[in-house]
Amino acid sequence: MSSSKYSAREITLPQQPALIELRNFACERDERMLFNSLNALFYAGQVVQILGANGSGKTTLLRILAGVSSDYQGEILWQGQALATCAWEYANETLYLGHLPGIKKSLTPMENLRWYAAVQSSARQSDVNQVEKFTTGVNDEVLLRSLAEVNLAGYEDTLCYQLSAGQLRRVALARLVFSTAKLWILDEPFTALDKAGVVLLESRLASHATAGGVVLVTSHQDISVPDLQQLNLQHFTGSKLTPDCAETFANG
Amino acid sequence: MANSPFWSTFRRDLILVFRHKTDMVNPLVFFLIAISMIPLAIGPETALLIRIAPGIIWVMALLATLLSLDNLFRSDFDDGSLEQLLIAPYPLFFSVLAKVTVHWLATGLPLTLLAPLLGVMLSLPASAFGALCCSLFIGTAAMSLIGAVGAALTVGLRKGGLLISLIVMPLYIPVLIFGASAVQAAVLGEPFSLQLAVLGAGLALALVLAPFAAAGALRVSVNG
Numbered sequence: 155m156s157s158s159k160y161s162a163r164e165i166t167l168p169q170q171p172a173l174i175e176l177r178n179f180a181c182e183r184d185e186r187m188l189f190n191s192l193n194a195l196f197y198a199g200q201v202v203q204i205l206g207a208n209g210s211g212k213t214t215l216l217r218i219l220a221g222v223s224s225d226y227q228g229e230i231l232w233q234g235q236a237l238a239t240c241a242w243e244y245a246n247e248t249l250y251l252g253h254l255p256g257i258k259k260s261l262t263p264m265e266n267l268r269w270y271a272a273v274q275s276s277a278r279q280s281d282v283n284q285v286e287k288f289t290t291g292v293n294d295e296v297l298l299r300s301l302a303e304v305n306l307a308g309y310e311d312t313l314c315y316q317l318s319a320g321q322l323r324r325v326a327l328a329r330l331v332f333s334t335a336k337l338w339i340l341d342e343p344f345t346a347l348d349k350a351g352v353v354l355l356e357s358r359l360a361s362h363a364t365a366g367g368v369v370l371v372t373s374h375q376d377i378s379v380p381d382l383q384q385l386n387l388q389h390f391t392g393s394k395l396t397p398d399c400a401e402t403f404a405n406g
Numbered sequence: 407m408a409n410s411p412f413w414s415t416f417r418r419d420l421i422l423v424f425r426h427k428t429d430m431v432n433p434l435v436f437f438l439i440a441i442s443m444i445p446l447a448i449g450p451e452t453a454l455l456i457r458i459a460p461g462i463i464w465v466m467a468l469l470a471t472l473l474s475l476d477n478l479f480r481s482d483f484d485d486g487s488l489e490q491l492l493i494a495p496y497p498l499f500f501s502v503l504a505k506v507t508v509h510w511l512a513t514g515l516p517l518t519l520l521a522p523l524l525g526v527m528l529s530l531p532a533s534a535f536g537a538l539c540c541s542l543f544i545g546t547a548a549m550s551l552i553g554a555v556g557a558a559l560t561v562g563l564r565k566g567g568l569l570i571s572l573i574v575m576p577l578y579i580p581v582l583i584f585g586a587s588a589v590q591a592a593v594l595g596e597p598f599s600l601q602l603a604v605l606g607a608g609l610a611l612a613l614v615l616a617p618f619a620a621a622g623a624l625r626v627s628v629n630g
Contacts, residue, residue, distance in 0.1 A: 250490070254484075256486035260426060272414030274494060
């Protein structure tokens with residue numbers, strides 16, 4: 155991990171806070187504890203694979219972190235701040251790709267991506283200094299290049315109805331190419347991808363981590379990314395919620 | 407401006423409406439068929455038809471709107487783009503407003519434009535056409551907004567159709583009463599600006615409150 159490599163030299167500097175911190179995190183579904191006393195720190199530059207058996211709460215954890223679900227106990231800290239105080243910045247820095255690819259089948263890949271480009275980058279407009287970057291940043295040219303990068307060149311104006319499941323997944327993954335978000339939350343992104351697609355996505359994850367981002371990803375496959383971190387949710391299953399579990403603080 | 411999330415969602419939904427014309431035509435066909443049945447069923451007595459025309463047109467417009475509501479958030483929910491809209495760094499209020507605006511353009515506005523034609527069928531006097539169009543113009547917009555709350559509450563349920571009707575119907579009743587009464591007044595040659603004013607006030611209220619309520623309801627629906 156690049157941050158630990160320099161820590162000896164920069165020991166006098168205050169340590170960079172974790173990008174995301176989960177404190178005493180717990181989630182209960184249908185009177186069943188999915189995970190309990192989960193404490194974890196995610197630093198810039200990490201690719202973290204969330205592990206766990208089917209039904210162990212991987213998707214639930216990712217949905218909570220993405221902001222889709224708010225059904226949890228405990229704290230989420232973004233760059234050392236409670237999530238409630240920086241929800242907007244957090245939403246701005248997060249890209250979530252769920253189980254469902256979120257692609258409209260009666261639109262073309264370009265129309266789908268145009269919408270995502272507008273909805274994702276809304277923050278850039280309110281930031282006066284970056285208006286120019288926004289208007290010139292994500293234009294059709296960038297989107298075309300993103301589609302070419304996921305090997306969908308030539309399909310820009312085909313209705314998504316006519317694409318295969320793997321190609322639909324690639325349309326969704328094209329969002330990763332033009333995204334400026336720091337935190338990527340990817341739920342089973344390898345589903346339906348062919349071998350070349352898997353390699354492409356792995357290299358994309360690695361380059362995002364090198365650029366200072368964080369990737370949280372669930373997958374039942376082995377992911378070959380340098381310095382892959384793993385978080386196994388099954389280590390945090392607890393049948394009951396103890397009131398003093400705050401004392402069992404430990405870094406995941 | 408053209409790239410703002412509001413217009414982007416607006417444009418996307420408009421394209422979707424044009425790609426799924428049947429969804430848009432369905433309520434209109436219902437409106438057309440149901441009203442053209444009335445004179446056949448109760449006979450072509452002009453006096454009677456004039457008496458019931460305002461109520462019939464308004465009730466059918468209400469039912470046609472109700473018919474189209476379930477689709478408002480359903481397809482976005484099914485393909486996962488609703489989640490993306492929820493977590494986008496943009497107020498959900500405006501995203502909902504964009505979707506409702508498109509819904510109104512695709513159902514409420516065509517209903518309004520179609521209504522005079524059906525008025526002729528029910529031998530509604532021409533003097534009442536203005537009131538009919540104005541009241542439907544405002545009323546269908548209010549109904550789209552109010553209906554969005556019901557659609558948002560039931561989007562997580564597999565079979566939400568009946569529930570939407572139960573939730574939304576009571577809220578539609580004031581719109582129905584004032585809308586139909588505006589047309590009734592016009593038929594009798596009385597002023598109807600009071601009813602339109604009340605409808606307008608209702609629309610203003612719905613415009614401010616309904617997207618908030620729908621946004622909150624969407625968060626609850628998707629959360630589950």
